[in-house]
Amino acid sequence: MSHEQQTQKLVYMANQIAIFFASRPEQEAIGEIANHLRKFWEPRMREKIIDFAAHGGAGLMPRAEEAVKMLSQSTTSQSTTS
Amino acid sequence: MGLIHEIDFGTKAVSAENLVSLTIDGEIVRVPEGTSVMRAAMMMGTQIPKLCATDMLDSFGSCRLCLVEIEGRAGTPASCTTPVAEGMVVHTQNERLGKLRRGVMELYISDHPLDCLTCSANGDCELQDMAGAVGLRDVRYGYDGENHLAQAKDVSNPYFQFDPSKCIVCSRCVRACEEVQGTFALTIAGRGFDAKVSPGMEEKFFDSECVSCGACVQACPTATLMESSVVEIGQPEHSKVTTCAYCGVGCSFKAEMRGDQVVRMVPFKDGKANHGHSCVKGRFAWGYATHQDRITKPMIRAAITDPWREVSWDEAIAHTAAEFKRIQSQYGRNAVGGITSSRCTNEETYLVQKLIRAGFGNNNVDTCARVCHSPTGYGLSAAFGTSAGTQDFDSVEHADVMLLIGANPTDGHPVFASRMKKRLRDGAKLIVIDPRRIDLVRTPHIHASLHLPTRPGTNVAILTALAHVIVTENLVDTDFVRARCDGDSFGQWQDYVGQAQNSPEALENVTGVAPHLVREAARLYATGGNGAIYYGLGITEHSQGTTAVLALANLAMATGNLGRVGVGVNPLRGQNNVQGSCDMGSFPHELPGYRHISLTDVRESFEQAWGVTLESEPGLRIPNMLDAAIDGTFKGLYIQGEDIAQSDPDIKHITAGLSAMECVVVQDLFLNETAQFAHVFLPGSTFLEKNGTFTNAERRIQRVRKVMAPKNGYEDWQITQLLANALGYPMSYRHPSDIMDEIAALTPSFAGVSYDLLEREGSVQWPCNEAAPLGTPVMHMEHFVRGEGRFFVTEYVPTDEKVGPRFPLLLTTGRILSQYNVGAQTRRTENTAWHQEDLLEIHPFDAEQRGVIDGAWVKIASRAGETSLRAKITERVAPGVVYTTFHHPMTMANIVTTDYSDWATNCPEYKVTAVQVSLSNGPTDAQIAYATLGRTTRQIEIAAE
Incomplete structure (x- = not known):
């Protein structure tokens, strides 16, 4: 499995999470998706999807993309404050 | 250290609250109303001679050895079938009774081979014991009359033998098969002198419906049914209680030993998970421990292409x-x-x-x-606040309706399946939701009220459809929901499932299940009394595994089927x-x-x-x-x-x-x-070979005890x-108990657990702490662990693993009774007699379309890979669905399954793979190459002595 395939797998997984929370109001859903990624994804996986989103994020569902951005912001603020 | 002998009270315990006083042999005894005279006597330490009675079975009253005298009553009633009464005066021993009993024993012994010294049951034979107990000194009839001594042994079963020449036709084996195991494989054929124990239609044991659970062997009072290991080794001389290392039922066994050799594993009557019952794996399939393939020396190698070096x-x-x-x-x-x-x-x-x-x-x-129950952990934690099933196994005795989905307990959790079957025979109703017509849909004396044969991958759809009926037909237990659950989440869920798109009619195209069956199932579960959900990997191993667990939690909360005995959401967990x-x-x-x-x-x-x-x-x-x-x-x-x-x-x-x-x-x-x-x-x-503890599917922590180095x-x-x-x-650490002490110190739900407590109580169910010092059989009694139960909207999202012209069939996988998981243990036992290879179950319609005949090699191909195995044509699977197991590595079943997984936990989607099946000449090139690889990479370079 290539690097690209692995990234696509993460995109697929993030979208799956987004689909589960599709019934929620948008902001709540984005928060839940970001929280799920934070709680269950290992930092390498999060870094990879954050990097992917930062470079366009093609294929990420809108809410998943927003959640990744939220994750990115919290990661940035954590690294700034630490 | 000697053998652990459990007391046999002769008849079952009675749980009545009223106590009755009676006098037995001059002593006053108080026992629960409904107790038999035999049991009451044993409770005060008097063993009335008996042969057909044992406390694992209902009273039968056939051997006539347990006769007693009761003042004011005529004759000599059987103490096993006579319930106690207030003021009753019983005599268990006098000259008249002694004479009657000797007369009965004379008849038995006149048709019994007197080979006690060479008999495998010597020292463990109730007939022998009773001859001694009644003072038998002579058999007036002699031994030359018509008898059964020439009857041939049946040694067809790999684990036990049946010697009819030693049978006293007490029916204990037949009743054990019926009452304890629930298979009804045995009967008494013939009448009078011709009466004999018969597996099936006078077949050999191996050829009959017998599932080799061992209940009949355990029940036999003579050497008629005897473990082959006892025949070969002799009687055990010491034993320890330990816990089975197979499935999540967690059966307690007495490991009966001679020296450091296991003679037999006997289910422990005081085991709170199994109550003295067992299955073919735990009872008999322990020989892998000494199998020649066992590696006992460490090995290393620089590269996986190198041979191993000890x-x-x-x-x-x-x-x-x-x-x-x-x-x-x-x-x-x-x-x-x-x-x-x-x-x-x-x-x-x-x-x-x-x-x-x-x-x-x-x-x-x-x-x-x-790869099995991670969605259970996530789902039940999110809904209820803890990652475990809600009930103990005993709870099933109080269930009125069982909703069984994605599990095949008679194969995967056989000892608990026997408990389920017993309750079903006693009148509980059963709803089965499964693509396959599993055994519990129709098995002797059990007929599921409803079978909803879903298409693989549509659990969330069918569960949401059930919820739709419950909500739209006003079957919600509003008192429970109002008192125990989060109102906002309930409101969102109610609004969602009530939508027309979630009706059984709207979802029929998805699930393949007739809407009236879904409606009947929802009504039965919601209104049939105590509704208990039992589920397995057929729920979790999907891309929507977690969603399905949440959907089950929703159903239980909406109908108030939580927080008491007889209900709950119960995952049947796979490994020990x-x-x-x-x-x-x-x-x-x-x-x-x-x-x-x-x-x-x-x-x-x-x-x-x-x-x-x-x-x-x-x-x-x-x-x-x-x-x-x-x-x-x-x-x-x-x-x-x-x-x-x-x-x-x-x-x-x-x-x-x-x-x-x-x-x-x-x-x-x-x-x-x-x-x-x-x-x-x-x-x-x-x-x-080790000390420690296992925790079973009902959160029960049980000791594992070392019986050999x-x-x-x-x-x-x-x-x-x-x-x-x-x-x-x-x-x-000096001993595993040190480790448990550390676990208890750091884990609130284990705070009260210690080896001392386990020694005293036998087992406890977590949470076990200050609030529950003896453990917690049923969870969420007063409130949920998370406070209020939380509902989740469970929208059905079809898996991306879809059938199409190239891959038109759906493969689903599972396991069978005789094998366990990857088979590493069971393949190294005689259990292979029942399952030499994995087979592909295919419906006759699909088989005919492909020219497949029963037993033919077929290739099964998916987007991930292909493999070959033999076909078994059966209507257990629906058209369009094929099924196999993964017990044998050479099947390479998981070369076909894909990397699709659950959205929350990455639990793989084993249960849905789009495949094509075609005729094949034998193993694929990949299977042949894999066999070669296996030989190459397992080479061991023996170290010079």
Whole structure:
């Protein structure tokens, strides 16, 4: 499995999470998706999807993309404050 | 140390509250109303002679040996069938009774081979005991009359033999098969002198419906039904109570020994999970412990293409530690990880995750629950607040309606299935939701009220349709919901499931189930009394596995079927200690007791106890570890008792990941499939060779007791400790009880657990702490662990694994009674007599379309890969669905399954794979190549003496 395939797998997984929370109001859903990624994804996986989103994020569902951005912001603020 | 002898009270205990006083042989005794005279006598220490009675079975009253006199009553009634009465005066022994009993015994003995000295039951024969008890000194009829002594033995069963010449036709075996096991494989054929025990239609045991649970052997009072191991070895001389190492039922057994040799495993009557019953695996399939394939010396090799080299423990441990240190130094601290074993004890599992978190310094720890019940953990935790089933097994006795979905208990959890069957025979109703017509749909004296044959992959749709009916037909238990559940989430859920798109009619095209069946099932579950949900991997192993678990929780909350005996949401967990391995912090995001690694106060408590700083971020899950390995960032893996190269999906991906690592350490009993890709092999110990505890599917913590020295030299926890010390993280436990003490000190739900408590109580169910010092059989009684129960909207999302012109059939996988998981243990026992190979079940319609005949080799191909196996044509599967097991590595069933997985937990979607089936000439090239690889990578270079 290539690097690209692995990234696509993460995109697929993030979208799956987004689909589960599709019934929620948008902001709540984005928060839940970001929280799920934070709680269950290992930092390498999060870094990879954050990097992917930062470079366009093609294929990420809108809410998943927003959640990744939220994750990115919290990661940035954590690294700034630490 | 001698044999543990359980008291046989002759008849079953009665749970009546009213007590009755009676006089037996001049002594006054008070017993529950409804108790038999025989049991009452035994309760005061008087054993009335008996042959057809035993307290595992209902009273029968046929042997006429237990006759007593009751003042004021005529005749000599059988004490086993006579209930006590207030003021009753009973005489169990006088001249008249003695004479009657001797007369009965004379008749039995006149037609019995008098070969006691050479009989396998010598010393353990109730007939022999009773002859002594009644003072039999002579048989007036002689021994030359017509008899049954020339009848031939049936030795067809690999584990026990049937010698009809010794049978006294007491029917205990027949009744055990009916009442305890519920298979009804035995009967009494013929009448009078011709009466004889008959498996099926006078077949041999092996050819009959007998499932070899051993209940008949256990019930037999003579040597008629006898374990072959006793015939071969002789009677055992000491025993210990331990816990079975097969499925999640967690049966208690007496390991009966002669020296350090197991003579037999006998189910323990006081075992609270099994109440004296067993299945063919736990009862008989323990021979793998001494199988010739067992590896008992450590081995290392530089490359997986090299032969193995036997080394000392010191060298193996030092080499492993050096390799892990090298890898971490070269690639970073997070480049290594480990997998805990759901077959090992709680203490061993706890120690592996501790080694990884504290010794490796990361959270890259996972366990096989990843590929089975991780959605259960996530789902039940989210809905109720804890990651476990809600009930004890005994709860089933109070269930009025069982909703069974995605589980096949008669094969996967046979001892609990017998409990279910008993309750069903007593009148409970059964709803089966399953693509296959599993045995419980129709089996002797049981007929499911409803079978909803769903299309694989549509669980969430069918469960939401059930919810739709419950909501729209006003079947919600509003009092329960208002009192116990979160109102906002209920409102959202109610609004969602009430929509027309979720009706059974609207979803029929998805589920394939007739709407009226769905409506009837919903009504029955919601209004039929105590509704109990039981489910298995048919729920969890889907891309919507977690969603389905949440949907089950929704149903139970909406109908008020939680928080009392007889109801609940009950996952039937697969492996012996999969519940325990999850409890012990085997997931990368959780410390023991299901507390997230990011929780500072929790982490600090472990840091203080372990003397290290812990990583606060979650680690890698098994599939993520393999992804990272292929990506070049994960290089070392310590695997205790897990065979991911056979059990996990998309084998090509698994083996590519393993092959990309620089140090794979396998700690196991055998050179399993994963060991083909390993650089270090650390020989493990069996459950017979170690102390510890297992936790079963009902959260019951039970002792595992060592009955023989480890053939490899160490118990598994000791090996982990050696490795930790070599890595520079000191561990100095002297006994697993030390480890349990540490678990209890750090884990609130285990706070009250200790080996002393387990010795006193036999077992306890967590939570066991100050609030519940003797454990918690039923959870969420007053309130949910999370406070209010939370509903979740469960929208059905079809899997992306879809059928089409190339792959028009759906493959689903499962297991069978005689085999266990990857078969590493059961394939090395006589259980192979029932299952030499995995078969592909295919419906006659699909078979005919493809020209497939029964037993023919067929190729099964998916987008992930292809393999070949033999076909079995059966209507158990619906048209369009095929089914197989994965017990044999050469089947390579998981080369076909895909890497689609659950959205929340990455639990693989084993249960849905789009495939095509076509005729084949035999194994595929890949199977032949794999067999060759297996031979090459298992070569061992024997060290010079």
